[in-house]
Every structure is written in structure tokens, then in C-alpha cells.
Amino acid sequence: MTSAGRAVAAALGATAAAGLATLAWGVAVERNRFTVRHETLAVLEPDARPITILHLSDMHMAPWQRAKQDFIRSLAVYEPDLVIDTGDNLGHTEGLVGVRRALEPFAGAVGVFAHGSNDYFGPVVKNPFAYFSGPSRRSTPRTPNLDTAALDHFLVDDLGWFDLNNRVRAIELKGTRIELLGTADAHRGWDRLGELPGAVEEMRENIEWSTPEPRQVLTIGVTHAPYRRVLDAFVSQGADLIFAGHTHGGQVRIPGRPALVTNCDIPHEQAQGLSVWRTGARSAFLEVSAGLGTSIYAPVRFACPPEAIVMTLTPVSLD
Numbered sequence: 001m002t003s004a005g006r007a008v009a010a011a012l013g014a015t016a017a018a019g020l021a022t023l024a025w026g027v028a029v030e031r032n033r034f035t036v037r038h039e040t041l042a043v044l045e046p047d048a049r050p051i052t053i054l055h056l057s058d059m060h061m062a063p064w065q066r067a068k069q070d071f072i073r074s075l076a077v078y079e080p081d082l083v084i085d086t087g088d089n090l091g092h093t094e095g096l097v098g099v100r101r102a103l104e105p106f107a108g109a110v111g112v113f114a115h116g117s118n119d120y121f122g123p124v125v126k127n128p129f130a131y132f133s134g135p136s137r138r139s140t141p142r143t144p145n146l147d148t149a150a151l152d153h154f155l156v157d158d159l160g161w162f163d164l165n166n167r168v169r170a171i172e173l174k175g176t177r178i179e180l181l182g183t184a185d186a187h188r189g190w191d192r193l194g195e196l197p198g199a200v201e202e203m204r205e206n207i208e209w210s211t212p213e214p215r216q217v218l219t220i221g222v223t224h225a226p227y228r229r230v231l232d233a234f235v236s237q238g239a240d241l242i243f244a245g246h247t248h249g250g251q252v253r254i255p256g257r258p259a260l261v262t263n264c265d266i267p268h269e270q271a272q273g274l275s276v277w278r279t280g281a282r283s284a285f286l287e288v289s290a291g292l293g294t295s296i297y298a299p300v301r302f303a304c305p306p307e308a309i310v311m312t313l314t315p316v317s318l319d
Contacts, residue, residue, distance in 0.1 A: 033305040034071040049174045054080035055309035057245025058291025060091030061098040069102040076105035086245035087116030087224035111161035116224035120144040123295040170207045179219040187225040235279040247271040249290025253303040
């Protein structure tokens with residue numbers, strides 16, 4: 001072999017070794033490197049008490065994933081005032097076993113949820129490169145094969161959480177009045193945005209707050225997939241803050257760069273983290289979680305560790 005040939009072979013060997021090392025890190029280490037991302041937003045009335053929100057998303061839970069379950073259980077130490085679950089909790093036909101164990105410490109906490117499609121359909125093998133051509137679509141319909149009814153029973157009846165799939169709700173939390181607007185999974189086209197204005201109007205007409213004096217109302221949107229049409233609809237209804245998941249933050253990224261794929265139509269630079277979503281003259285804070293899991297058929301993350309979000313809402317300063 002010539003010296004040039006040896007150089008090429010060495011370069012190819014080094015590239016292959018680097019690729020294998022990256023894959024090994026993504027599969028064995030990073031996908032289990034669970035992190036807590038902390039955010040603080042000053043959006044409450046000046047005399048309001050701080051509110052702690054725990055945002056969970058995209059667990060894609062399988063029953064054997066004990067490390068993930070233990071991490072989620074450990075988040076109870078933050079004593080959240082509100083838990084927001086933006087869906088894709090299940091990742092296996094027996095995934096509810098793991099979800100029950102993970103969320104058990106939050107029974108009795110105020111919580112809300114909006115499902116993703118993987119709360120209805122189990123995972124299937126996919127070509128990961130197909131995501132570069134746009135949001136995933138299935139050419140043939142599938143019959144739901146996950147026990148969504150059992151999941152709902154656990155979340156609503158056992159934990160006491162509110163179902164926000166194409167629903168709205170008004171609550172008071174530590175003296176703050178909160179409107180919660182939700183949609184079902186927009187990735188599947190299950191969002192019913194045409195019904196949202198009427199539902200919001202009816203809620204606002206009929207709500208009876210604990211005290212009669214006028215006070216600020218904080219409006220929060222909750223959805224699984226952050227499609228532009230959903231975000232625009234929330235902002236049009238006066239949302240101050242929106243929570244979403246679905247994107248996995250891109251799941252495999254180039255360090256320091258925006259997500260390579262989003263699996264929806266959100267701008268790549270807003271596929272993870274806290275940003276501002278603008279519609280016309282209105283805007284809302286947008287929090288998109290990179291999620292806590294992956295499909296069991298694509299168990300890899302790189303430069304995008306799994307995360308839970310602890311957000312503290314604080315009073316607006318008068319200074």
C-alpha cells in the first residue's frame with residue numbers, strides 16, 4: 001500500500017472509531033444522563049407568592065427503565081405547586097407500570113396533562129433519516145394498541161390531575177388565578193382549535209373566583225407538539241406562557257447548534273428551551289422540553305441529554 005493509501009485508511013479508521021465512540025456515548029451514557037433545567041420567569045402580580053412548576057414530557061416509558069423512574073421520583077424534592085405533563089408518557093405496551101412508579105410521589109399535587117400520539121400507539125421501527133424531510137407521517141392508519149384509558153384513570157383518578165386534551169380549566173394556586181388551555185396532539189391533527197375560542201369564552205363567563213376584586217389572570221397553554229397553528233391560537237386567546245414537548249430537542253445534535261430536526265414546523269432554534277413566540281402584536285413565553293426518553297428502537301441521544309424542567313414563576317418587579 002502506498003503512503004497515500006495508508007493515510008486514507010488511517011483517516012477512515014479514525015473516523016469509524018470516532019463514530020463508534022459517539023454512538024456508544026449516546027446509547028450507554030447520554031440517554032441516561034438525566035438533568036434538571038431551571039428557569040425563572042417574572043410574570044406574576046407584584047404581591048403574588050412564587051409558584052414552582054415541574055414540566056415533564058416524552059417519557060416514552062418502558063417497564064424496565066428504573067433509572068428514569070428513579071430520577072422522576074426524585075423530582076418530588078422540588079415540591080412543585082403545579083405539574084405539567086405534555087405527553088408521550090408510554091413507550092411500551094407495559095409502559096404504564098413504569099409511569100405509575102415514576103409519578104407515584106406526585107399523587108395529590110395539582111397537575112395537568114395533554115397526550116401525545118405515543119400515549120395511544122406503541123413504538124415502531126423507523127428510518128431516522130426520514131425526519132430530515134419533515135414531520136413524520138404514516139401512510140396507513142394504525143389502531144391504537146396502548147391502554148390509554150388505564151393511563152387516564154391513573155392520571156385523573158389516582159393522581160388527581162386535570163385532562164387538558166382539547167379542554168380548558170381555571171384554577172387558583174397560592175392566590176394566583178390561572179387559566180389552562182389545552183389541545184390534543186397536533187402532530188396527529190387531533191387538535192380542535194376551532195372550538196378553543198368558544199371554550200375559553202364560556203370558561204371566562206362562568207368562572208367564580210374566590211374573591212370578587214379584579215386581579216391578574218395568568219393564562220397557560222399546554223400541548224404536546226408545538227405546531228405553529230397551536231402556538232398562534234394560544235397567543236390569540238391571551239396565553240402568557242406555553243408548555244410543549246414532542247421535539248426531543250432534536251435528540252441528536254451538533255454541540256452548540258440548534259436542533260437538526262424538530263418533527264413539526266417550529267423553527268429549529270426554538271425546538272428546546274425558553275423563548276418567545278410572537279403572533280402579530282401579541283407574544284407569549286414558550287417552553288419546549290427536550291423530554292426524558294427516546295423510542296426503544298432509537299435509544300440514543302447526543303449533545304441533548306434528557307431533561308425535566310423546574311420553572312419558578314415570580315412577581316413582576318415594580319422597580
